[in-house]
Amino acid sequence: MIGPSSSHTAGAARLGYVARTILGKEPVKAVIQLSGSFAQTYRGHGTDKALIAGILGFPPDDVRIRDSFDHAAQAGLDCQFVCENIPNAHPNTARITLTSADRETVTVQGASVGGGNILVDELNGMAVHVTGQNNTLVVLHQDKPGAIAAVTNFMAYSGVNIGSFRLARPQKGGTAVMTIEVDGEISNLLIETLSILPNIIHVVLIRAV
């Protein structure tokens, strides 16, 4: 990794990377809220540089982290930082809102929990659980009967084993989200197939990072 801090630099780069992956396209605007220790020490630790580097798609051992703001300017990415505490959040928490050129937007909240490890626990206000340690599918869907069964059945047919499964549903009948950690690889074909199933809104694969 690139220094100086595993939690405030490498972990931050991973958080940015996961946010970008969930957006699934080139962001043009990033608004990043920093909480706790992140808010107090982000400049000294290069947390801001690392978050932007991750949002640009750079891995934690990419030396371009050092001048990620220049790379962001070149890529036409507008970055804003806000220091505002998030109550009850882990001390190293960032809430990242990304917007694409076609005005699609995602808000991802996650923490850097030490040694470069992360835990993304909120997506658009819904509870998720992405650690980046295993390949993880995040599936946004309509809260309708059979949506989960359809997804897990197709995964079973493809020989993909599920390591953990979490479901969050803020409202009955509204948008819900599955977080599915899997063993091994997932093919693009499977992701495309899952995406066109009834009641499925969006499928993202977050590879172990």
Add this chain to the structure above:
Amino acid sequence: MLTYQTIQELCQAAEAAGSTISQVILAGQAQQLGLEEREVYDRMAQRLQVMKESVQTGLDPALRSASGLSGGDAAKLLAYARTGGICGSFVSEAIARAVATSECNAAMGKIVAAPTAGSCGILPGAVLSVLEAGQCSEEQAVMALFTAGGIGAVISNRATLAGAEGGCQAECGAAAAMAAAALAELRGGSPAQSAHACAIALKNQLGLVCDPVAGLVEVPCIKRNAAGVMIALAAAEMALAGVESKIPADECVSAMYEVGCSMPASLRETALGGLAATPTGRRLKQEIFGPSDS
């Protein structure tokens, strides 16, 4: 299947297999990742290589961090180590390597987090020094990193590795514990001796706060890496001599977490207390970031 929940579990698994902690960790990782052991080993060998490169980068006398607060001390230390120093060149060089790695990190160079970036000098300071002194083979040095990794994984699962959660004892404390266990195995110690080395190292950094001046990973982090490698060496020497920790390693890990939880936020990587809050600490912050920064 290893769950990395206790150090006792690692020791029992190694003793039952009649092997070492490192071999048990390597086999467990290969199984978990679905890879051949050779491939997992090669990845670790690359990390050892990065560690060597970080030391080389950090030994450049002209190296400076962006803040200008650090850089160049490792080169001074290595030159001094060549004179023999007080403890002999082995110890002085270990300190030089630990500081070199940490100075490389402060300059946003490439390092191996071990277990974190702020504490990245301790494990290479220990393992590379044994390797450079010809006391082990390259392969043994790579394997020692698996032992260190296994200990780090337990500490991460049972406590924390984040200074923001547990203070410096969670970073430099964990690093010294990992290095001590690795050193004990490198020098022919049993799995139980590695566990004692780990416990002794952790005990000696219990309560250490995280108080980085200006929020930078420089003052006092870099010098704490020098002290961390010394604690790792002392702990390994004790364990190899047959000295046992009265408090088992797993209980030391739990104690470290409890101590961390009872630390005020000002001493957990917020740069609001300890050395960061001293008149000089505050002045340095103003000089680097300007008076407007709160």
